[in-house]
Amino acid sequence: MAELVLSALLPVVFEKLTSVLENKIARSKGIHSELKKWERKLRMIQALLEDASEKEVKSKTVKQWLNDLQHLAYDIDDILDALATDAMQREVVNESQPITNTVRKFIPSCCTSFSLSTRLGSKLDDISTRLQELMDEKYKLGLSEKNEGSKDKNRGYQTSLVVGPSIFGREGDKMELVQKLLSDESCNENFGIVPIVGMGGIGKTTLARVLYDDRLVKDHFELKAWVCVSDDFDSFNISKVIYQSVGGKEKDLTDLNLLQLALRERFMGKRFLLVLDDVWSEKWEDWKTLEGPFFAGASGSKIIITTRKKELVRQLLNHVHPYILQKLSPDNALSLFAQNALGVNNFDLHPQLRPHGEGIVRKCDGLPLALEALGRLLRNKPSEEEWKWLLDNEIWKLKDDGGILPALRLSYLDLSACCKQLFAYCCLIPKDCVFEKKDLILWWMAEGFLHNSDTDKTMECLGEEHFQELLSRSFFQHVPDDESLFVMHDLMNDLATSVAG
Incomplete structure (x- = not known):
């Protein structure tokens, strides 16, 4: 989830940084050079987000690094807002009190800016320290700028x-x-x-x-x-x-x-x-x-x-x-699962495991990759408790040995930042819940996800485009016999829950 927030937040921070750096107040307080360092380091860190979003699935330390970066970005945003607000207040005072401004010319600038400088001084130092720590940690975590040929x-x-x-x-x-x-x-x-x-x-x-x-x-x-x-x-x-x-x-x-x-x-x-x-x-x-x-x-x-x-x-x-290519039938799915879990394509030698196996197969809903991965996870584990444990737990919480999340996550990582956010929001849709396209687009609009200053398209039009993109990549599926209704595969729902954090 942190990667999603950062993808949306960092462009806003860069825009505010540019605005503040162009304002005289940043120069008069002697913080111009410090803000330039922030901008340079943040851009270097931004280039690592794609690599970090892939590695956080398996690494708790990378996930924590992203969370720390998210909190830091919010603190930087607050500092920039404070500087912008102070500049705006000074401009209002200068316009409304010309006589006072004449007097202020005889007062050293260090005295007029003493209050804000004192209030922000320690915060500026703290942010600079935390930002450098995140830069140092990227080497320990093995984070690097992602190139096109290194994905999966x-x-x-x-x-x-x-x-x-x-x-x-x-x-x-x-x-x-x-x-x-x-x-x-x-x-x-x-x-x-x-x-x-x-x-x-x-x-x-x-x-x-x-x-x-x-x-x-x-x-x-x-x-x-x-x-x-x-x-x-x-x-x-x-x-x-x-x-x-x-x-x-x-x-x-x-x-x-x-x-x-x-x-x-x-x-x-x-x-x-x-x-x-x-x-x-x-x-x-x-x-x-x-x-x-x-x-x-x-x-x-x-x-x-x-x-x-x-x-x-x-x-x-x-x-x-x-x-x-359609999903496997229930009988074929059960045979595939048994072959991977037991080495044979039936439960004749393990009748006590069949009810649990049938439950797991229903959960996988005919998806061969999931059936194979979960079957291999249970291979040489004839204990009913282990099978029941797997049946009762969400797939996304399991260890990633079977390759379920990496395979589906590849589709997710190829999405634009906006589509990633829209898909993550879909974790709120209950499993097997049938929904209409227009309803989901309205939910996205209500959350403010479809605002885009770079285009003249309406939010409804943007929502339609993003929905079709997700549909064409199998994140959503048509309900059989009703092309106007949609549903998410259970594993896609689990993926949305995983990336939403």
């Missing part, structure tokens, strides 16, 4: 290898998608795109792996390549991985144009299958920079794209009907 490093290590003997409940999905891959349906280009869309943790990457490794698919395509794109859409690195995967010669290619010319030569007249896993970028220029060599392939080539963003598929790829 493990996502970059996803591979095409299928883990485990089989997948549960995806046989129908697999058959339908294999038919799409093998078909020579007409399209404007030599290649067709097969988008797989769904919320984080629903199994898009796992299904893509199974398709990639299918025998019929292997025999159908002459060339195959798998790239985990993640949130850093680097056209050069993506092209390089593809080139190496399709048997390109080991060349020291450092120029994108030369690399893509070589890649086009490899693709020329051959049917290829390419998987772009976990795509986030919605920039048209990113896709246009990458796709050039694909046109050299033979007709019937296919590109599988997995993403959480429906809008990306519709706007960027002009694909009206992406394959929406």
Whole structure:
């Protein structure tokens, strides 16, 4: 929660700092240089917020660091308000009492400002000390300015290898998608795109792996390549991985144009299958920079794209009907959970654990990532008490060994500061509570979340845009059989509660 508050508060503090620094009162009190130091250090700390927001999930010390920074920011805001108020009062006095002002010219400025200087002196020193302490602690905590390529490093290590003997409940999905891959349906280009869309943790990457490794698919395509794109859409690195995967010669290619010319030569007249896993970028220029060599392939080539963003598929790829991956059925979910918890896909040898297992599965609501993570958490723990403990506790309170929060949190971290605040507010929505879009937007408006001086758009318009952004990223879901109503997945609700603090 502290990161959310700071994201909104620090820009206000910077604006006030600029105003006070431009005012003569700051210079006359000899605090101008101190305020400049504050501004410089705060901007350095602001650059660490993204890294701190990721690490606070697992580190109590980072969470405390953010809380201390939040309190410090409020104290700085109070000091700046006091300076601004004093300047305003002096201006009023100067305008209303010209005679008094003439007299004051003969009085040293140190005497006229004695009261405020004395009152703020110790506070200024205290803030400077605390600010320096926070700067010193960042090294101990390992906080650094986040660069685009360092987010969720493990996502970059996803591979095409299928883990485990089989997948549960995806046989129908697999058959339908294999038919799409093998078909020579007409399209404007030599290649067709097969988008797989769904919320984080629903199994898009796992299904893509199974398709990639299918025998019929292997025999159908002459060339195959798998790239985990993640949130850093680097056209050069993506092209390089593809080139190496399709048997390109080991060349020291450092120029994108030369690399893509070589890649086009490899693709020329051959049917290829390419998987772009976990795509986030919605920039048209990113896709246009990458796709050039694909046109050299033979007709019937296919590109599988997995993403959480429906809008990306519709706007960027002009694909009206992406394959929406649904949650697992109750029976398949129970089998998947049992396989991870017990090593077998049923409870025949552990009938006493079945009621607790069924409760946990209902809580996970068909989300494979949650089922696998919680199942592994209980592996080799046949005690009923441990299973009951897990069932009765909120998932977000559990240790993060299973990767539940990191997987869903990636979606959250990619949001704008405003959308983060709006999503965190949704922790107030009870679990399984059905709501209307207009009601939620009105709640946001009532809290003052939709004020934005940088645009002429109405609050209703901003609320609509932010709601659609959250909906397209699976933070909200349509209620089955009623497109006008919405609901939050339980794990999304837990995530909102976690980030709200």
